[in-house]
Amino acid sequence: MLRWVILAVVVVVLAAGSTLLMNLSTSPGTSWNLPVTPAKAGPMPKAVVEGELTHEFGEMGQQQTGKKSWKLTNEGDADLQIWKGTSTCMCTVAKLQKEGDKLTLKPGESTDIDIEWKTNFVTGDFHKGANIETNDPDHPTFPLFVHGKINPPVVVIPGDTIDLGAINSDEPKTVFVAVYSPDRPETKITEINTSKPDYFKTDVESMSASELESGGLKAGNKINLHVQPGFPLGTMREEIVIHTDHPLRPEIKLTVVGSVSGPISVVPDRLRMVTVKSKEGASGEVRLLVRGGKEAHFDVAQKPEKLEVSVEPIDPVGAKGRYLMKVSVPKGTAPGLIDGEILLKSDLPGVAELKVPVSFLVGAN
Structure with a gap:
């Protein structure tokens, strides 16, 4: 019984409190102390x-x-x-x-x-x-x-490096590059020099109307690069220097790369060793295979100073047209990188030179 009396008292108190709050909220003149964002007042710049x-x-x-x-x-x-x-x-x-x-x-x-x-x-x-x-x-x-x-003052297409890909030394090959100036369309090519003038021939012609239209250009030139037969076999890396009358780029250097093959095959086409010990030295071999089994004579015309290079026929009977180039790092060679090319001269018709890139990393131990 006592529990029910207490519950009734609580209900009455809560009801009275709710009524009091409602009366206060609706009473005229009642104010709440809430913060209000101040409005801008007075003249303002805009x-x-x-x-x-x-x-x-x-x-x-x-x-x-x-x-x-x-x-x-x-x-x-x-x-x-x-x-x-x-x-x-x-x-x-x-x-x-x-x-x-x-x-x-x-x-x-x-x-x-x-x-x-x-x-x-x-x-x-x-x-x-x-x-x-x-x-x-x-x-x-x-x-x-x-x-x-x-x-840029002068643009070269396809770029400053021309990749000729695979080239047959028995056949000529022609590629071209486009050269133009966006800010000076009247720019002229005054001279062209190549690192192999006997094997690189160049000529210049104006771009055709259709070529100019397709590129959205006012004027431009094409440089035709003719690779002559008999180019040195092996990896190609040559330079072409273009001279212009543009004051901001009077000289443009292009790198020409490719791989030249022909009557002589080089296996492998480059020689690399990265584990040479100075106190032991090391050697590597490259096979030179002449097409048709023809005999040839090779002279070492150029090599990195620290290397020893020799070319001899392979001994087995009936192995004509097969030669072995031996490349050695002598014992006691100072540690460091030996990097460069071996240039061979040949008496084989159509093959005046043969290049083989080499790289040896000599360690102290």
């Missing part, structure tokens, strides 16, 4: 920039200077102050030359914000600019940027 904040300039050449102006107006009813903030380049902002300089615009006044940039030796994507700071609480910062593509 910075408005005309146009896009990022200027797309398209394409430019290296070592050039660009300039872009933005019009900034104070459309508020209080003085607007502007100053230069952070920058991503050595940009010059007109009227804000020194860091900390401030410019004040009265209501309704405007000014031009000029950004000047230099492309220097950048190639490819270019994205630079500066932040303009203001006392406009709604627009405290205006990031003004310039974006575009920077072209």
Whole structure:
């Protein structure tokens, strides 16, 4: 019985409390002490920039200077102050030359914000600019940027390395490279030099209208590279130097690579050893196989100074046209990398030279 009396008392107390709270919440003049965001008061500046904040300039050449102006107006009813903030380049902002300089615009006044940039030796994507700071609480910062593509002074297609792939020394081969200048279409090729003038012949011709149209070019040249028969057998790595009248790139060096095969097969086509011990020395062998079993004579015309090289016929009877080139690192050779080419002279018709790349890593132990 006592339990039921206590429960009834609790219910009555809770009901009375709820009624009291409702009366207080609806009573006129009752206020709550909640924080309220203060409203802006008084005249305020308003910075408005005309146009896009990022200027797309398209394409430019290296070592050039660009300039872009933005019009900034104070459309508020209080003085607007502007100053230069952070920058991503050595940009010059007109009227804000020194860091900390401030410019004040009265209501309704405007000014031009000029950004000047230099492309220097950048190639490819270019994205630079500066932040303009203001006392406009709604627009405290205006990031003004310039974006575009920077072209090298002279472009070579397919690039500075020409891969000729597999070449037969018995047959000629011709490839071409395109050369043009995006900023100076009138650029001319004045001279071409090659590391093997007896085996590399070149001529220059203007690109055709269809070639120019397909590349979106105004003018350009093609350099035809003719590889002559009898080119030295083995791995090819030669140089072509193109001279132009462009002031920023008067000389262009191209590397020509490939693999030349012919009446003589070289197995393996290069010799490498990376575990040579100085106190023991080492040796390796390369087989020279002459097509048709013809006899030939080989002289060592060039080799790395520290190596010993000899070429002798393989002994078995009936093994004509088969030769063994032995390459040795003498005992006591100083540790270090021996890297280079062995050049063989041959009396075989159509094969004046034969090159075999070699690389030996000599260790102290």
